[in-house]
Amino acid sequence: MRLYSGKIPSVGAEIVKALVEAGDIAVADRAEAEMDVQAVLKEYLRVDREITEKAKDLLQKRNLPYEQFGKIKRTLAGEKAFGLGEDGLDWMTTQMIESFMQSPHIEEIFVEDTVLRKRMTDILKKHMQVDEELDEEVRRRIKNLQEGTSTWEVEYGKVLDQIKRNRGLDQ
Numbered sequence: 001m002r003l004y005s006g007k008i009p010s011v012g013a014e015i016v017k018a019l020v021e022a023g024d025i026a027v028a029d030r031a032e033a034e035m036d037v038q039a040v041l042k043e044y045l046r047v048d049r050e051i052t053e054k055a056k057d058l059l060q061k062r063n064l065p066y067e068q069f070g071k072i073k074r075t076l077a078g079e080k081a082f083g084l085g086e087d088g089l090d091w092m093t094t095q096m097i098e099s100f101m102q103s104p105h106i107e108e109i110f111v112e113d114t115v116l117r118k119r120m121t122d123i124l125k126k127h128m129q130v131d132e133e134l135d136e137e138v139r140r141r142i143k144n145l146q147e148g149t150s151t152w153e154v155e156y157g158k159v160l161d162q163i164k165r166n167r168g169l170d171q
Contacts, residue, residue, distance in 0.1 A: 001085065001128040005045055006168040011127045012037035015096070015120055022119065024111045025100065032105035040095045044088065051076045089124055093117045134163055 003011075012034040019025045027033040055073040059066065077084050083091030097113050100106045109116070138159045145152040163169075 001088075001125065002131050003041060003045060003088075003124075003128050004130060004169040005042070007127050007130070008038050008041045008045075009034075011041060011123065014127075015123050018119055018123060019116065024116060024119065025109050026107040027105055028107050029105045033103065036099045036103050036105060037096055040092060040099055043095070044092050047080065047082055048084075048088075051080065051082065089121050090117075092124060093120045096120060130169065134160060134169075137163055 015037050016025075016027065016030060016034045020027055020030070025033075051073055054076050055069055058064070058072050058076075059069055064072075074084060083089070093116070097116055100109055100116075138156055141159050142152065142155045145155055
């Protein structure tokens with residue numbers, strides 16, 4: 001699961017819309033409430049990139065094999081109390097709920113945090129499943145090639161990049 005920066009505006013709009021329509025929150029300014037959600041999502045991507053770069057730097061400085069990358073990244077994330085993967089959803093929803101509590105654009109919250117968290121997690125998961133959808137579409141487009149060959153690998157990369165550009169997902 002991955003959050004693409006190109007999806008952030010639609011994710012923010014969908015989260016606020018769903019929460020308002022369900023009667024979970026009341027907003028003073030819907031557009032500004034969406035911007036609050038987008039700010040949390042952008043911060044998630046920023047911190048994720050920062051941790052990724054630090055992990056790469058540590059690998060290089062310590063002359064470690066790339067297999068250690070995930071372990072180092074998880075360690076760095078743990079030090080910052082930052083969630084990766086499924087834990088990233090918890091981090092994002094916690095930050096959004098805290099943002100709602102402080103935002104002048106959210107007039108009232110009518111439900112428990114668990115209800116907000118569940119509704120937001122469902123929307124985030126839906127939008128973060130893009131990787132699986134992309135993989136299926138790429139495989140459909142290059143089904144005439146033998147998987148595992150160098151030609152297949154090259155074409156997979158090209159088609160994936162093209163689809164990401166077409167969908168506005170390239171970062």
